Amino acid sequence: MTTTRFAPSPTGFIHIGNLRTALFNWMIARKAGGQFILRIDDTDPERSKEEYVDAIKEDLEWLGLTWDRIERQSVRLDRYAEAADKLRVMGRFYEAWETPVELDLKRKKQLNMGKPPVYDRAALALSDEEKAKLKAERGEGVWRFKLDHERIAWTDGILGKISIDAASVSDPVLIRHDGQVLYTIASVVDDTEMGVTHVVRGSDHVTNTATQIQIIEALGGSVPSFAHHSLLTGPQGEALSKRLGTLSLRDFRAAGIEPMALLSQMARLGSSDPIELCETHDELIAGFELSKFGSAPTKFDAEDLKPLTARVIQSLEVGDVDAELAATGVPNDLRPAYWAAVRGNTQVRKDAGAWWPIFANGATPEVAEEDRDFVTAAFAILGEPPYTSQTWNEWTSAVKDSTGRKGKSLFFPLRLAVTGQPRGPEMAEVMPLLQKKPSVN
Numbered sequence: 001m002t003t004t005r006f007a008p009s010p011t012g013f014i015h016i017g018n019l020r021t022a023l024f025n026w027m028i029a030r031k032a033g034g035q036f037i038l039r040i041d042d043t044d045p046e047r048s049k050e051e052y053v054d055a056i057k058e059d060l061e062w063l064g065l066t067w068d069r070i071e072r073q074s075v076r077l078d079r080y081a082e083a084a085d086k087l088r089v090m091g092r093f094y095e096a097w098e099t100p101v102e103l104d105l106k107r108k109k110q111l112n113m114g115k116p117p118v119y120d121r122a123a124l125a126l127s128d129e130e131k132a133k134l135k136a137e138r139g140e141g142v143w144r145f146k147l148d149h150e151r152i153a154w155t156d157g158i159l160g161k162i163s164i165d166a167a168s169v170s171d172p173v174l175i176r177h178d179g180q181v182l183y184t185i186a187s188v189v190d191d192t193e194m195g196v197t198h199v200v201r202g203s204d205h206v207t208n209t210a211t212q213i214q215i216i217e218a219l220g221g222s223v224p225s226f227a228h229h230s231l232l233t234g235p236q237g238e239a240l241s242k243r244l245g246t247l248s249l250r251d252f253r254a255a256g257i258e259p260m261a262l263l264s265q266m267a268r269l270g271s272s273d274p275i276e277l278c279e280t281h282d283e284l285i286a287g288f289e290l291s292k293f294g295s296a297p298t299k300f301d302a303e304d305l306k307p308l309t310a311r312v313i314q315s316l317e318v319g320d321v322d323a324e325l326a327a328t329g330v331p332n333d334l335r336p337a338y339w340a341a342v343r344g345n346t347q348v349r350k351d352a353g354a355w356w357p358i359f360a361n362g363a364t365p366e367v368a369e370e371d372r373d374f375v376t377a378a379f380a381i382l383g384e385p386p387y388t389s390q391t392w393n394e395w396t397s398a399v400k401d402s403t404g405r406k407g408k409s410l411f412f413p414l415r416l417a418v419t420g421q422p423r424g425p426e427m428a429e430v431m432p433l434l435q436k437k438p439s440v441n
C-alpha cells in the first residue's frame, strides 16, 4: 500500500515551505488510496514543544489535510537504539571523539588544500588504548555510520537520475555525545518499520537521502521512492529561509487567506500546470503529478493568495457566511440580497458583513468641494427609503436631467457620497439595502 508521511519537528509553526512537503505527501497517499502518516520528529527534547505539536495538528486540520496515523519519535527511542546496536555488530558504526573545534580545523585544512571537507575517519584508526583514553578524558563520543565508499544512485521522482559518490560525504553522526538519537537514523528506522513507500521532501535533503539509502540497506529495509522538491524563494528569487518565520500557516489564516486558495497555489506552484482555484480536495489530487514539477527554485509570492482567496469568497453562498453577516447585524430577511450585492467586493471572509454598517447607518459621506452643490441638489430629489432595484436608475436619470451631468461625473460623486467608498457593489443593488436616506453631512 502506498504510504507517505509528513515528518515535522515540533520546534516551530508550519510555514509555507513545510506545507509544500506536507501537501505533496498527502496528495500522493490520497491519490493512491493509501495511507498518510503524521510523524512528529521530536527526538530533540530541548527544542521540541508540545504547543507546536498541537499547532501543527491544528494547521493541518484547518487545511483538511487529515492523517491516518500519528506517530511520535520520542516514544520509539528503543527502536532506534536497537538499530544502532545492529549497525555496531555489523561494524558499520564507530565512536569518534573530535570536538566541534577540532572538526572545524580539519575542514579548514582540507579546504586550504583544495580538498572537499569530508570527515577523515581518524577515529577508525584509533587503537583500543587510544579509545579508552579518549573516553576517560572526554566521556562518550558521537557515533558515526561508516559509509561504503561507492556511488549511491536512485531515480528521483522529481530530479530524475541521481548518483552521489559516498566518498564525497562525511560519515553521518547518528548519535550525539549525550546519547541523543539524530534524525538521520530515526527517520530511516521509522520509514522502514512504518512501511513508508514514498518520501517527498525538500532538495536540502538530497545528501541525507544518499546516506539514508545506505543505512536502510545495511538494516535490511526496503528503500522507498524518493523525490526532492525545489526550495521556495521570494518573488524576486531571494532566499526565503530568513523570512519563513513570517510565512507561517497561522499568519495566512489570520490574514484571512482561505484554505483552498493556499492549497490550490501550493499544489501546482513550480509545476508545468497553471495555478487555478480548485474547489475541492478531489480536484487538487486529481490534477497532481509529481513528474510535472521542476528542479529549479520555485518563486512564491504571498500576494498571489489574495485574488485566489477573493475567488473563494465570491463562490460562497449566503449560508456559508451567516455567522459573519450576523456579527454585523445584517437582518435575516436581507441577507440573500445583501450577500448577492457585496460578495464581489469582499476580499476575505471576515469582512463579509463589513458593508452592512454603511448601508444601515449611512456612510461618512465623501464629497469633493467642487461636487458639494451637485450632491446636495441630487440628495434633495431623492425620496425616503425603502428603495427598490429601480431607484438608482430613476434617481440618476432625474439628476442627469436636472444638472446636465452624465457618465463618471454623474455617477462617481453619488457613489462616493452614498457609500463613502470609491469602489463597491452595483449601486442598483445597494439602494434597496439602505436603511436611511443618505445625507451630505
Ligand code: GLU
Pocket: 007, 008, 009, 041, 183, 187, 200, 201, 205
Ligand atoms: N523532521 C525532518 C525535517 O523536518 C523530516 C525530513 C524528512 O522528511 O525526512 O527536516
